[in-house]
Amino acid sequence: xxxxxxxxxxxxxxxxxxxxxxxxxxxxxxxxxxxxxxxxxxxxxxxxxxxxxxxxxxxxxxxxxxxxxxxxxxxxxxxxxxxxxxxxxxxxxxxxxxxxxxxxxxxxxxxxxxxxxxxxxxxxxxxxxxxxxxxxxxxxxxxxxxxxxxxxxxxxxxxxxxxxxxxxxxxxxxxxxxxxxxxxxxxxxxxxxxxxxxxxxxxxxxxxxxxxxxxxxxxxxxxxxx
Amino acid sequence: xxxxxxxxxxxxxxxxxxxxxxxxxxxxxxxxxxxxxxxxxxxxxxxxxxxxxxxxxxxxxxxxxxxxxxxxxxxxxxxxxxxxxxxxxxxxxxxxxxxxxxxxxxxxxxxxxxxxxxxxxxxxxxxxxxxxxxxxxxxxxxxxxxxxxxxxxxxxxxxxxxxxxxxxxxxxxxxxxxxxxxxxxxxxx
Numbered sequence: 388x389x390x391x392x393x394x395x396x397x398x399x400x401x402x403x404x405x406x407x408x409x410x411x412x413x414x415x416x417x418x419x420x421x422x423x424x425x426x427x428x429x430x431x432x433x434x435x436x437x438x439x440x441x442x443x444x445x446x447x448x449x450x451x452x453x454x455x456x457x458x459x460x461x462x463x464x465x466x467x468x469x470x471x472x473x474x475x476x477x478x479x480x481x482x483x484x485x486x487x488x489x490x491x492x493x494x495x496x497x498x499x500x501x502x503x504x505x506x507x508x509x510x511x512x513x514x515x516x517x518x519x520x521x522x523x524x525x526x527x528x529x530x531x532x533x534x535x536x537x538x539x540x541x542x543x544x545x546x547x548x549x550x551x552x553x554x555x556x557x558x559x560x561x562x563x564x565x566x567x568x569x570x571x572x573x574x575x576x577x578x579x580x581x582x583x584x585x586x587x588x589x590x591x592x593x594x595x596x597x598x599x600x601x602x603x604x605x606x607x608x609x610x611x612x613x
Numbered sequence: 614x615x616x617x618x619x620x621x622x623x624x625x626x627x628x629x630x631x632x633x634x635x636x637x638x639x640x641x642x643x644x645x646x647x648x649x650x651x652x653x654x655x656x657x658x659x660x661x662x663x664x665x666x667x668x669x670x671x672x673x674x675x676x677x678x679x680x681x682x683x684x685x686x687x688x689x690x691x692x693x694x695x696x697x698x699x700x701x702x703x704x705x706x707x708x709x710x711x712x713x714x715x716x717x718x719x720x721x722x723x724x725x726x727x728x729x730x731x732x733x734x735x736x737x738x739x740x741x742x743x744x745x746x747x748x749x750x751x752x753x754x755x756x757x758x759x760x761x762x763x764x765x766x767x768x769x770x771x772x773x774x775x776x777x778x779x780x781x782x783x784x785x786x787x788x789x790x791x792x793x794x795x796x797x798x799x800x801x802x
Contacts (some may be wrong), residue, residue, distance in 0.1 A: 409692040461760065477750070484747040492696070496686065504686060512683075515626075516616040520680060530631060531638065537623030556771065559655065563775045567635075567656075568782060571663055574631035575788050584623035591617060595744045 404499065404507055410437055411491035418488040428489045433504070437491055441498040455486050522581060530577055534570045541565045625668050626676075632664040633681035651733075654704075658729045658772035661705050665712045665788055666780055674712070678705030688764075700739050701732060704732040704769070719777055726770040729751025733769025739761040 398409075414433050417426065457513040466478030482532070496504075505524075505538070509517040541548060546565050547558045617623040639656040665674035682698030709730040718724045740758045749757070783789045 418742065422748060433657060442784045462749070462753070463758060465756050466750070469750070469753055469756070478753075481744075481747055481749045481753075485671060485744065485749075488747060508683060508686065513618070519618065519623070519630050520684065523627060523680075527631065527634045527638075530634075556768075559771070560706070560775065561778070563659065565776075567659065568779055570635055570704065571632075571667070571779065571783065573784065574628055574635065575667070575783075578624050578627035578631060581627055585623060599694055604668070 399503060401498070401503075403509075404503055406500070407437070407441060407495055409465060410440075411515065414491040415488055417551040418484055427483060431483075431564050434487055435491055435580060438494055441494055443498050443523070446497055455489070458468070458485055458489075510580055517522055530570070530573050533573045534566060537569045616725065619672070621668070621670060621673070622678065625670070627671070629664050629668065629673060629677040630680050630684075632660045632677045633684055634658045634679045635765070636677075639730065643708055651766070651768050653731055653763070654733045654769040655763040655772040657701070657704065658732055658769040658775065661708050661732070662715075662725070662729070662773055662776045663779060665705075665708050666715065666776065667783065668711075669716070671712075672709055674705040675702055675710040678702045696739065696743075700736055703735040707722075707735045709733040719780070725773040725776055729769040729771070729773025730766050732773075733766040734762055736765060 395494070414430060414437065417430050418434070425518070462482040462485065463475065463478045466474045466481075470477075505521075509521070512520070538548065546561050548562045548566065552558050553562060618625050621629070638658055639660075640653045661674045661710050663679040678701040680699060682701040685697050703705070708728065711731070715724060717726055740761055741754065743753050744757060745751075765772060780789065
């Protein structure tokens with residue numbers, strides 16, 4: 388579920404990814420701080436170039452457009468209500484600038500393979516944070532599977548937690564009681580089991596990064612190598 | 614158990630990581646089915662409060678929110694990109710500041726609702742800053758932020774309400790100790 392967009396992404400080198408991130412940040416900062424006469428044209432062209440470079444045309448556009456509709460409609464409606472029809476061009480300019488602020492980041496995130504992004508970020512994160520994040524992502528399908536099983540069992544026994552029933556916030560209490568509580572219990576138990584398993588493999592014995600059982604074949608005790 | 618990172622044990626860090634993934638997955642799941650503005654605050658506040666009150670260490674909600682922001686960037690689920698980390702961390706900071714107060718008033722639902730309301734309102738500065746910087750008219754800016762944050766505040770308060778009952782059930786199952794531990798007891802052996 389979490390990697391649903393990976394079908395529309397391509398793998399790129401780390402250097403190219405850093406360049407794209409820099410470009411996206413520059414465009415977003417430009418939308419915030421640059422209010423010159425040619426700013427909107429330049430930022431639009433820059434964002435279009437980024438879209439072409441990231442291969443955004445292979446991405447399902449409907450979802451991408453839907454992200455911005457609410458924002459644009461709200462800004463235009465507020466300008467219309469407050470200042471009348473003559474202020475609509477001002478509202479359109481502000482809405483356009485807001486879209487240009489968010490769009491580079493969205494393009495980058497939606498078109499970059501999450502594994503590439505993870506690899507790049509883990510380069511800059513401490514090893515222990517990287518271990519926790521990657522372990523959580525690795526074990527999350529187990530936790531999610533348990534939650535899905537619980538959900539289906541609760542639906543079968545008549546709990547009002549089907550998607551159409553969750554439109555009514557009155558049913559959210561049931562969802563919390565029958566799904567969130569078991570999910571938290573499973574999280575606590577799974578975290579305890581994974582931590583115990585890592586502890587049994589001597590994880591964290593040395594302050595430096597270690598591997599288990601270690602590349603040295605003579606190391607028969609299972610003690611980790613720093 | 615040893616201190617793994619930032620004063621948290623490995624077990625606590627993993628639990629906070631799972632909470633952050635639950636936040637992301639419920640957000641993605643709700644986005645598919647519901648079109649109510651601000652509804653994602655319900656599960657954000659719920660899981661951040663549970664993370665903070667289950668681990669019972671300072672900055673636990675902030676760490677969970679930071680991991681949610683990073684994992685959101687990994688998976689491309691946030692529309693704000695790197696700004697998404699800040700949008701997760703501001704409510705978490707408010708929750709972390711409220712945790713000592715909430716622990717001493719576990720039976721009072723009103724305090725939890727107010728904490729949820731304040732935590733959800735903490736997202737407003739991001740909206741205010743970004744919209745002010747792009748040149749939006751001040752009156753429209755305040756109306757826009759009020760509309761966007763108002764729904765989130767209501768859902769945030771609703772998300773905080775079930776937390777005391779859930780904590781009581783977790784304590785009844787023996788998964789949490791009934792009395793809060795001292796600050797550093799889990800961090801160092």
